[in-house]
Amino acid sequence: MAASDRTLIFDRLRKAGEGRIKAPHPGRATPPKMGSLSGKKKIDRFVEQASQQYATVDTLSSLDDLPRYLTKWLRRQNLPQEVVIAPILEHLDWQDTKSVTTRTGAATTADMVGVSMAYGAAAETGTVMMISGEQTPTTLNFVPDVEIIVLSKKDISAGMEGCWDQLRAYKDKTGQMPRAVNYITGPSRTADVEATMVLGAHGPRRLHLLLIDEASPWRKNR
Amino acid sequence: MTTSSGSSQKKVTVGLFVTCLIDAMRPSAGMAALRLLETAGCEVVVPKDQSCCGQPAWNSGDINSARKAATPFLDAFDTCDYVVVPSGSCAGMLAHHLVDLFDGSGDTHAQKQASSIAAKTHELTSFLVDVMGMKTPPGKTGARIAYHDSCSSLREMQVSAQPRALLKAAGADVVDLDKADTCCGFGGTFSVKYGDISGTMSDDKAADIEGKDPDMLVAGEMGCLMNIAGRLSRRGSSVEVRHVAEVLDGVMEAPPIAGPRNTASGRPEE
């Protein structure tokens, strides 16, 4: 049945195109101004947009500071001192903290706080780009109540165009796209009840972004 | 292009298409349009062989009837410089759909005529302002006027600023409705075929108008005016409804649309 359906559909499609002068592809679109910033303006745009979409944004002096930062931050937020972390962050000195307990791997519904690392970002809309894989499981992005994402400023593109190029490079290098690419702009929300916006629907209620100046561990593998 | 008296410059000839609704319902508005064009310096002809632009049948999907109805139009308005219409929807029909209407007719002469008419058709107030350069209309009024944009005027003919400018120059206090670009619900045969939806939309429009507490509701579209006036009247509203041509012309002898009248003189009750 499926094979004949395929033939039938292709026949119909070809017939529908008969005798038509076919329209050319218009090529790559020029990104809008807001998606073409560079330098400090680009970073500022990212922070401004992410904040407008209800993410909180902070800076880490270096990735090595993450464990200590988290200890303090979790305490201040009245959150449990237990986090599930992405493998890409496993190499950091988590023993030093004496208070944050970590588990590495995919997230479960028992996890309140998850920490992962972005592969890229689009300043235009304050969006981070997460990829699935050994280093950054997808469930960290959706299951925990609180999601913390570390992002290197060096990985922030002006707009999605840069992100698409990153994915092409990834595909060329590894032979395949990541199973999943998640573009994330703020915490989850819905407006299904009386068109009233509510933050925190099924995904994380909170998104906390941590910016670092240095290159991410991704760069070593790129 | 307005000429001062005594100039030897050739006058612009305008073919006035009064439209079937104005012809049937409110000839006084047609006369007002005529006087406005003459005041603006046009030589106005009103071809007798005009009736309908074909819009009701065209919108209903009955191409043959639409062509039949619109055919006399092609010859009647063949020779004037401009076709001017006191209606955004009829002007839109002529300017944007007449060519399509005669496209499949096989009649190349008709197609040429349709093209030429489409190119020279204008809605009344935009013609007065954009082509004839009218700045101040003959009419004077201090009324508080809510102006209604018909959908065709707004979206097909880009008429919006022009009537407001003229009304303001006439002395009116022009107010905009909260939902100014929302359809009043007329839509031609839609108003009868889907009367409950149409009526509901007209009620929303009437409520918007009453909320602005105007003296008058004015538009350049007879269908909208009948629809809105009909609902306002049913609601017992005292807002006067008139065609923009009447207000700009200033004569305003006729009772307002759907307004009470003295059958002997045709004038409103005292």
Next chain:
Amino acid sequence: METTSERFRESVAAAIRDDELKGAMSKLTSALRPKRASAVAGLPEFDQLRDHGIAIKMHTLDHMDTYLARFEDNVIANGGHVHWCADEASARQTILDLCRQHNVRTVTKGKSMVTEELGLNAFLDSHGILPLETDLGEYIIQLRGEHPSHIIAPATHLQREQIADTFRKSHAHLDADRAMDTAESLTEEARQELREKYGAADAGITGANFMIAETGSTIIVTNEGNGDLTQTLAKVHIVVASLEKIIPTMDDAGVFLRLLARSATGQDMSVYTTLSSGPRRAGDLDGPDAFHVVLVDNGRSAMLGGSEREMLRCIRCSACLNHCPVYASIGGHAYGWVYSGPMGKVLTPSLTGLDKAKDLPNASSFCGKCQEVCPMRIPLPKLMRNLRVKQTEMKMTSWRQRILLFLWSSLASRPALYRFVTGAMTKILAGLAGRKGVFRWLPLTGGWTKMRDLPAPEGGGFFARYDASRKENN
């Protein structure tokens, strides 16, 4: 899904009397209209992007076979499977077969209008598998046994109290005194109810906003996160998508993404935009073991070769619904099928048959607002008119309309007779109306006069006055 478009008039009559619906629709339009306007104003390049998006779509529609074939090759290269379904029966059966193949008993679902089109839930249920809707709006209407009334906000026809009522009945295990009076409390309740269901599901079914040929990826554009939980935590991910969702490249997706959220909810970008490109890779710590894309034709290829082709540009943003005064007056259910509003007036008759949806192309005043706000500039009034032309050609219109238009055009094509007849009739009517100046009722005008007075004509016609005034001047 069964259509009830034939009962349009009755549905409309009921809808217009429904005050709760009115309140709900008012909340929708007053929220979304200004949001879209503001988002569009905030992007100076919006119109250029529209032009670019339209060009991409028109090119793609001319090369559907090429791009769908490329998409299929890439899905397979990613370790996924593609299934082709010519019609809805084939699609339903294919999905059921996949469930059986993978021993699926529990299913979670993201919002997908094409699965509503297929009547998928009812079909799977009849075979012992009931998919659990996880999108908040879909979850609510599933509990109520209703169909979606809006393509992106399925429960938009409901007010808060109605939703609370539904939850009270369906979540009987919860504390009867719990807070249920805010959108927040209701959302939270649904979150908790669904939390564990994702991981327990054997299969997760989602739709696709776009399919990218370049990479063999399907895209979902969401805000809630349920779509992502559905597809990540289940063992099998099944994507159901209609053919016209295909686009050539990732950069093309970028153009549509800039248009979609702005047109829909006024957001510059939705919270989650996810590309799915196959099952989990070796070394992945999560993700589905199997990835299946079910491609559904169900009338699209027929539209491609017909006069409704431009409708295939639709990116399902819902801007036309949100701005339509008819939709705002009657809500989505009156249209009788999955797709409502202006896009539904074209798509429903095109896909289910003009004979099943006679009223839909006609119940429009052609105000044109839909076309104005459509990011793909689909000429919806023109497409509706084309359907009206089809109805006339197929003699589907009422005999009353045919006679009236015939009489009208016969009269209008004879101007001298026209002047005589209309002059005389208007004089009579003017006399009948007398001092009142209006009619409360006239034969053939019941649709008008139920809610409006009918203004009386001045009488005599234009030319009577014109000729008289010329005589005066001479």
